[in-house]
Amino acid sequence: MTTDWPAPVADGPIDATVTVPGSKSLTNRFLVLAALAGDESLLRRPLRSRDTLLMAQALRSLGTVIEDTDDGWLVTPAPLRGPTQVDCGLAGTVMRFLPPVAGLADGPVHFDGDPHARTRPMGPVLGALRTLGVQIDDEGRDGMPFTVQGVGTVPGGSVRFDASASSQFVSALLLAGARFEQGVRVIHDGKPLPSQPHIDMTVEVLRDAGVMVDDTDANTWVVEPGEIHSLDVEVEPDLSNAAPFVAAALVAGGTVRVPAWPQFTTQAGDAIRDILDAMGADVALTRDGLTVSGTGEIVGIDIDLHDVGELTPVVAALAALADSPSHLRGIAHLRGHETDRLAALATELNRLGGDVSETEDGLTIRPRPLHGDLFRTYADHRMAMAAAVLGLRVPGLVIENVETTGKTLPAFPRLWEQLAGVG
Numbered sequence: 001m002t003t004d005w006p007a008p009v010a011d012g013p014i015d016a017t018v019t020v021p022g023s024k025s026l027t028n029r030f031l032v033l034a035a036l037a038g039d040e041s042l043l044r045r046p047l048r049s050r051d052t053l054l055m056a057q058a059l060r061s062l063g064t065v066i067e068d069t070d071d072g073w074l075v076t077p078a079p080l081r082g083p084t085q086v087d088c089g090l091a092g093t094v095m096r097f098l099p100p101v102a103g104l105a106d107g108p109v110h111f112d113g114d115p116h117a118r119t120r121p122m123g124p125v126l127g128a129l130r131t132l133g134v135q136i137d138d139e140g141r142d143g144m145p146f147t148v149q150g151v152g153t154v155p156g157g158s159v160r161f162d163a164s165a166s167s168q169f170v171s172a173l174l175l176a177g178a179r180f181e182q183g184v185r186v187i188h189d190g191k192p193l194p195s196q197p198h199i200d201m202t203v204e205v206l207r208d209a210g211v212m213v214d215d216t217d218a219n220t221w222v223v224e225p226g227e228i229h230s231l232d233v234e235v236e237p238d239l240s241n242a243a244p245f246v247a248a249a250l251v252a253g254g255t256v257r258v259p260a261w262p263q264f265t266t267q268a269g270d271a272i273r274d275i276l277d278a279m280g281a282d283v284a285l286t287r288d289g290l291t292v293s294g295t296g297e298i299v300g301i302d303i304d305l306h307d308v309g310e311l312t313p314v315v316a317a318l319a320a321l322a323d324s325p326s327h328l329r330g331i332a333h334l335r336g337h338e339t340d341r342l343a344a345l346a347t348e349l350n351r352l353g354g355d356v357s358e359t360e361d362g363l364t365i366r367p368r369p370l371h372g373d374l375f376r377t378y379a380d381h382r383m384a385m386a387a388a389v390l391g392l393r394v395p396g397l398v399i400e401n402v403e404t405t406g407k408t409l410p411a412f413p414r415l416w417e418q419l420a421g422v423g
């Protein structure tokens with residue numbers, strides 16, 4: 001079912017505390033590592049959303065036992081088996097992180113997903129896996145659907161390839177690399193890698209699981225072969241999902257608090273603190289969490305979002321409501337996300353009366369008065385979240401298929417209504 005959802009308008013300053021569920025990126029990394037580990041793991045406060053449930057389902061079909069308990073997800077590894085099928089939905093983490101795992105299964109593993117998933121970049125990571133000794137049948141498509149012909153072991157070794165379309169290509173090889181016979185040495189050779197914090201997150205979770213990773217040299221990662229230790233971890237709140245909520249304080253004025261915001265994190269979404277500060281908010285991180293206050297006035301921004309592409313839709317929404325122009329740069333790779341996010345943001349903001357142009361690697365946004373209309377979301381959860389931010393100030397804005405937020409935050413409509421004081 002898809003719902004056209006009238007976005008709540010803020011009729012005064014907001015005063016809200018929002019408890020944000022766990023990080024997608026951490027939950028799906030922990031799930032993969034727990035499935036490859038030597039013993040049982042416990043993932044406390046995991047994110048339960050489409051992307052993480054697809055990851056759990058795929059690992060179960062490969063033989064892993066995942067029980068949903070009162071304490072969280074209890075993951076018991078087992079020999080990985082095929083034949084089986086993996087539904088990736090539209091989840092980049094599932095479609096990129098699992099083919100190397102499937103290489104370790106003892107039979108064929110077929111991958112497919114949503115219609116748009118077939119167009120997301122996959123070729124480089126499939127090519128790299130072939131170099132590392134995995135047979136993959138894709139009839140020359142360089143994308144889904146494809147079948148990994150698992151034979152129970154992966155030789156591994158050294159691979160040099162261009163990962164500039166997605167940091168997830170690198171993370172995928174590192175996450176499973178310790179289970180390859182020779183480990184793995186990954187060398188990126190191409191334009192600068194996007195989303196570096198996500199690779200740092202991968203390296204950190206691997207080290208926490210006892211895996212030896214050398215990332216001393218730029219664009220090179222070496223994972224030693226060896227055992228992956230079991231995990232007992234609590235998943236941090238998803239800071240990219242928190243972004244629209246804290247942005248609301250800037251749009252409507254008032255204060256939004258997010259408890260349990262981590263003091264130190266590898267989550268890329270943490271950059272929203274500095275971005276909101278630069279756009280005019282008061283931002284304070286204490287042991288109790290993050291507090292963001294605003295007056296309703298928003299300053300335009302000139303910013304390179306290469307490392308934090310996930311934040312682009314929300315920053316674009318703020319920029320459209322600002323009192324001066326903004327330039328969002330370094331985000332050409334967003335054309336390969338859930339949808340072509342640069343085209344989608346320009347089209348939808350302009351439909352509301354905005355003045356947004358695409359550049360080669362980003363967006364130029366000149367604020368203009370906006371009017372209500374249908375905001376198309378292109379099956380992209382962050383388009384829906386950006387629309388909700390706009391809707392606080394643009395009466396009559398209707399969000400197409402608000403359920404798409406279920407990709408990473410099924411509770412979004414309810415939490416948003418509470419924030420806006422209409423729930």
Ligand SMILES: O=C(O)C1=C[C@@H](OP(=O)(O)O)[C@@H](O)[C@H](O)C1
Nearest residue numbers: 025166167168194195198309310
């Ligand atoms: O590894 C991860 O968890 C992610 C990496 C990034 O991907 P890209 O490098 O493809 O942008 C990010 O945008 C995505 O939402 C999650």
Ligand SMILES: C=C(OP(=O)(O)O)C(=O)O
Nearest residue numbers: 090091092093310337338
């Ligand atoms: C790009 C994103 O997701 P994915 O993990 O599917 O790449 C995202 O959540 O913004």
